[in-house]
Amino acid sequence: FFFSSRRRHTRSASVSWARRCVQETVPQPSPTTSNYANPALGIQVKKTGWDRPPVEKFTSSTVVKALNHIASNPRVDKKQDILEDKTLPDNLRKFILKGYAKCNTEQEKDYMKMVLRQMVEMARSNNQIATKNWDETEVPTLPREMIKTPLSTMQSLLKTQMELAHKNASTTVAAQLPLAPPKVLSKEEQQKRNERKSRFTSAPEQVSKPVLIEKIAEDEEFDFGIKGTCTKLEKPYFRLSGAPDAAAVRPEEVLKSALKMLKRKWKKKEAEYPYICDQLRSIRQDMMVQRIKNEFAVEAYETHARIALENRDIAHFNQCQTQLDDLYNSGIKGHNEEFLAYRILYTSLHNMQIELALILKKLTMREKQTHCVQHSLQIVRALSDNNYRVLFQLYKQAPNMGGYLIDLFIERLRTFALQAISVAYPIIDLQFVADHLAFESLEKCTQFITSIGGVINGTTKKLDCKASIKPFRTTSVLTKKINQDNQC
Amino acid sequence: TDGLSDGIQFLDLLALSSGKAISELSAISKTSARITNLRYALSGILGLPQENSLTVLWNDFLSNHLLYLAQKARGKEPTEVFANFNQSFVYFTKLFKAMPEGRICAQATKWFCVELYSLAKEAEQIGKKGTYINEAVRSVQQLFAACQSSTLEAPGSKLFCAIFCTNALFKIFFSLDMIQACQTPLKWVMQNEDKIHIEYYPMSTQVTFKYFSGRMALYQMDIVKAEEDLQFAFQHCHKNAHKNRKLIIRYLIPAKLMLGTYPAEELLKKFKLKEYIGITQAVKSGNLKKFSEQLDIYEESFISKGVYLVMDKLRTVAYRNLFKKIVKILSIPDNRLKIDEIDKVLATLLPPPLDPLETECILANMIHQGLIKAYISHEKRIMIMSKVNPFPKLREIYIGTKKQFLNIKY
Numbered sequence: 008f009f010f011s012s013r014r015r016h017t018r019s020a021s022v023s024w025a026r027r028c029v030q031e032t033v034p035q036p037s038p039t040t041s042n043y044a045n046p047a048l049g050i051q052v053k054k055t056g057w058d059r060p061p062v063e064k065f066t067s068s069t070v071v072k073a074l075n076h077i078a079s080n081p082r083v084d085k086k087q088d089i090l091e092d093k094t095l096p097d098n099l100r101k102f103i104l105k106g107y108a109k110c111n112t113e114q115e116k117d118y119m120k121m122v123l124r125q126m127v128e129m130a131r132s133n134n135q136i137a138t139k140n141w142d143e144t145e146v147p148t149l150p151r152e153m154i155k156t157p158l159s160t161m162q163s164l165l166k167t168q169m170e171l172a173h174k175n176a177s178t179t180v181a182a183q184l185p186l187a188p189p190k191v192l193s194k195e196e197q198q199k200r201n202e203r204k205s206r207f208t209s210a211p212e213q214v215s216k217p218v219l220i221e222k223i224a225e226d227e228e229f230d231f232g233i234k235g236t237c238t239k240l241e242k243p244y245f246r247l248s249g250a251p252d253a254a255a256v257r258p259e260e261v262l263k264s265a266l267k268m269l270k271r272k273w274k275k276k277e278a279e280y281p282y283i284c285d286q287l288r289s290i291r292q293d294m295m296v297q298r299i300k301n302e303f304a305v306e307a308y309e310t311h312a313r314i315a316l317e318n319r320d321i322a323h324f325n326q327c328q329t330q331l332d333d334l335y336n337s338g339i340k341g342h343n344e345e346f347l348a349y350r351i352l353y354t355s356l357h358n359m360q361i362e363l364a365l366i367l368k369k370l371t372m373r374e375k376q377t378h379c380v381q382h383s384l385q386i387v388r389a390l391s392d393n394n395y396r397v398l399f400q401l402y403k404q405a406p407n408m409g410g411y412l413i414d415l416f417i418e419r420l421r422t423f424a425l426q427a428i429s430v431a432y433p434i435i436d437l438q439f440v441a442d443h444l445a446f447e448s449l450e451k452c453t454q455f456i457t458s459i460g461g462v463i464n465g466t467t468k469k470l471d472c473k474a475s476i477k478p479f480r481t482t483s484v485l486t487k488k489i490n491q492d493n494q495c
Numbered sequence: 496t497d498g499l500s501d502g503i504q505f506l507d508l509l510a511l512s513s514g515k516a517i518s519e520l521s522a523i524s525k526t527s528a529r530i531t532n533l534r535y536a537l538s539g540i541l542g543l544p545q546e547n548s549l550t551v552l553w554n555d556f557l558s559n560h561l562l563y564l565a566q567k568a569r570g571k572e573p574t575e576v577f578a579n580f581n582q583s584f585v586y587f588t589k590l591f592k593a594m595p596e597g598r599i600c601a602q603a604t605k606w607f608c609v610e611l612y613s614l615a616k617e618a619e620q621i622g623k624k625g626t627y628i629n630e631a632v633r634s635v636q637q638l639f640a641a642c643q644s645s646t647l648e649a650p651g652s653k654l655f656c657a658i659f660c661t662n663a664l665f666k667i668f669f670s671l672d673m674i675q676a677c678q679t680p681l682k683w684v685m686q687n688e689d690k691i692h693i694e695y696y697p698m699s700t701q702v703t704f705k706y707f708s709g710r711m712a713l714y715q716m717d718i719v720k721a722e723e724d725l726q727f728a729f730q731h732c733h734k735n736a737h738k739n740r741k742l743i744i745r746y747l748i749p750a751k752l753m754l755g756t757y758p759a760e761e762l763l764k765k766f767k768l769k770e771y772i773g774i775t776q777a778v779k780s781g782n783l784k785k786f787s788e789q790l791d792i793y794e795e796s797f798i799s800k801g802v803y804l805v806m807d808k809l810r811t812v813a814y815r816n817l818f819k820k821i822v823k824i825l826s827i828p829d830n831r832l833k834i835d836e837i838d839k840v841l842a843t844l845l846p847p848p849l850d851p852l853e854t855e856c857i858l859a860n861m862i863h864q865g866l867i868k869a870y871i872s873h874e875k876r877i878m879i880m881s882k883v884n885p886f887p888k889l890r891e892i893y894i895g896t897k898k899q900f901l902n903i904k905y
Contacts, residue, residue, distance in 0.1 A: 365672060
């Protein structure tokens with residue numbers, strides 16, 4: 008019986024642990040030091056883990072994107088304090104100071120400042136600064152006063168408990184209760200309060216939260232659901248920095264004909280990939296802005312995904328793939344199984360074990376019986392064993408465009424196979440390698456092996472395995488990023 | 496008088512006596528020692544001077560928390576109870592942030608995190624799915640952020656409470672199947688390991704933490720770490736916590752199998768894990784046919800638990816055991832094994848047609864990973880094995896060389 012369990016935990020241990028925590032004598036920090044995060048310790052650094060696909064490079068376009076975002080959402084607290092404005096009348100100043108006096112914490116003060124600023128702006132726009140009776144205006148209510156804890160019931164609850172427990176203490180405790188008595192509000196005041204409340208729909212605590220600069224995904228920028236009126240078939244892609252103009256957005260019918268035209272051009276090879284990619288992106292953008300999510304959208308994304316894959320553009324393929332996953336999940340029909348097979352291949356080639364496990368969990372019987380999904384599952388199995396014999400045979404038989412997806416990784420897969428071969432065999436025929444690793448010809452095989460540092464005996468056409476072990480383990484092919492190939 | 500230490504004691508008392516405090520608050524007895532403590536603590540807290548900014552926070556927290564306790568005692572809907580508790584949790588977080596470094600209420604933090612998850616689960620069963628548990632995530636993440644911002648070493652600092660938050664986050668993410676989200680808290684804990692001494696925590700927290708970190712390691716195919724963590728969790732799990740023990744051992748067995756330790760059939764029967772019985776026998780004896788059959792039969796069960804990919808990797812271990820048997824039975828004098836002999840055996844076990852080149856490929860990979868110490872001559876089709884220990888123990892291969900087991904990184 009190789010598992011033994013030992014009972015370690017006792018009740019007294021837990022209590023003494025708790026006491027230990029409370030009574031631990033730790034040097035208290037001086038009042039001036041604050042709990043700000045030490046950059047060397049606690050700040051979380053967002054890194055891409057090894058099991059996630061490499062993130063898009065931080066190019067100048069992403070910097071421009073971020074700057075546009077900041078420019079369009081200016082932060083409120085960069086403005087000056089209201090009191091610094093010399094033109095304010097005295098009674099307004101007194102009013103502002105009254106408001107500040109009510110605040111207990113920094114957060115409350117920030118909130119008060121924001122509210123007061125808005126009041127002053129409103130008065131300014133109505134030309135009421137000098138005329139309004141600031142002495143009689145009510146100071147804005149703080150969030151803690153707005154929260155609807157039933158204070159009266161709280162008071163009575165506490166009181167009854169105190170009274171029941173101990174006669175003497177009840178009076179002293181009740182007298183010490185700092186809970187403010189609930190105000191009796193007139194109808195007018197209640198209305199004013201409600202109006203003010205409705206102005207701030209979000210809870211005030213969120214005012215002091217840091218604003219994260221989010222990386223805006225291309226297809227999730229602005230979602231307005233407007234109807235387009237443009238009729239141009241061709242339209243280049245421009246990044247949106249504000250609300251789109253309806254005259255520049257194409258309606259669905261136009262987009263359909265645009266897609267048809269692009270497909271025809273691509274089949275007849277009348278256009279290059281950068282142009283096609285650009286046009287497809289603008290089609291996707293127009294669809295996103297008009298919230299078109301139907302079978303046509305699926306068709307457009309599938310087309311772009313396939314064309315991107317053919318041109319080794321894994322970044323756009325991945326974008327389309329994720330969007331398609333969402334669309335399929337919401338029930339829209341398309342080539343679900345084909346793209347499911349691509350997803351399985353993608354996650355297993357990138358070694359994303361967790362995602363793969365989750366995909367397997369959601370796989371249905373019907374999907375498992377389709378040829379493309381079965382093929383991709385066989386590839387998953389071959390990859391986990393590094394069974395290069397089976398892997399390259401499957402690669403040659405890959406249905407739809409799975410072959411293109413594996414093509415992106417083919418150099419790495421061949422290198423891993425060569426690592427195994429070089430360790431197991433002392434010397435081996437090059438023809439053997441060329442057959443096993445699905446090379447088109449012996450020359451291509453020789454070329455590849457020499458490019459990664461393998462040692463070949465030219466006359467006998469054999470691979471010198473012993474000398475090649477180290478270069479195969481350390482070649483740069485193993486660490487080269489896939490995403491940098493041929494982006495449009 | 497400083498009401499703060501009273502307040503901390505109050506919170507800890509709350510944690511220690513949570514269940515009973517509820518009943519006692521609603522049906523108060525004069526001589527109850529806990530209630531006098533509660534009262535004393537409350538008088539201390541509420542006696543804080545007006546200018547103190549903490550007073551506001553204490554007021555908010557207490558009024559909300561007592562409301563929650565009262566509601567729970569009256570047996571309100573779990574959804575309402577959860578909403579109140581969540582609010583209480585939010586106020587507790589603020590209080591936590593405002594407290595100075597040297598004084599923390601670890602017991603209370605632990606209680607809050609544990610309660611939040613169990614209440615969220617209850618609320619989920621009745622109300623709309625997804626809303627409650629997402630709120631719980633937000634609250635816990637805020638508290639976690641507050642813990643992380645501390646700079647002093649644990650115990651005695653806010654960093655100490657971070658583990659309770661991570662445990663709560665793990666439970667929530669695993670229940671939502673968002674396992675990737677567990678990476679960030681886990682990585683943070685790993686980075687700050689020297690500041691967080693895991694031995695100081697109560698055993699239940701340690702076991703929970705090790706269980707989840709072991710499961711994450713299993714997902715990422717880090718078998719050595721998975722086995723280490725899950726073994727610790729299993730050994731220290733309370734012997735009466737049957738459900739937890741079964742959970743842990745369910746994930747410990749694949750890790751052990753990969754490292755060459757085979758569980759006895761009585762153990763599997765005791766924990767009612769029938770899916771592992773057949774496959775263990777198949778791997779141990781090298782019976783590839785049975786292995787494939789068993790994997791197919793219990794495929795759904797393995798996939799739903801998330802261990803399918805690990806069980807698939809056991810095929811290599813089965814091959815290794817089979818080859819070891821072949822070598823032993825044939826008792827070759829000069830350590831030269833004809834690959835044709837292996838082909839004959841595989842023809843009986845694998846579905847036809849057999850690909851002889853595939854046999855060589857499998858052998859080559861096993862040599863590459865160190866499972867067999869040998870080399871292959873392709874022309875003569877023989878495998879020349881080392882005289883000393885050609886089939887090293889699985890454990891030695893992985894733990895000794897610290898290799899990632901059978902996992903080629905792309």
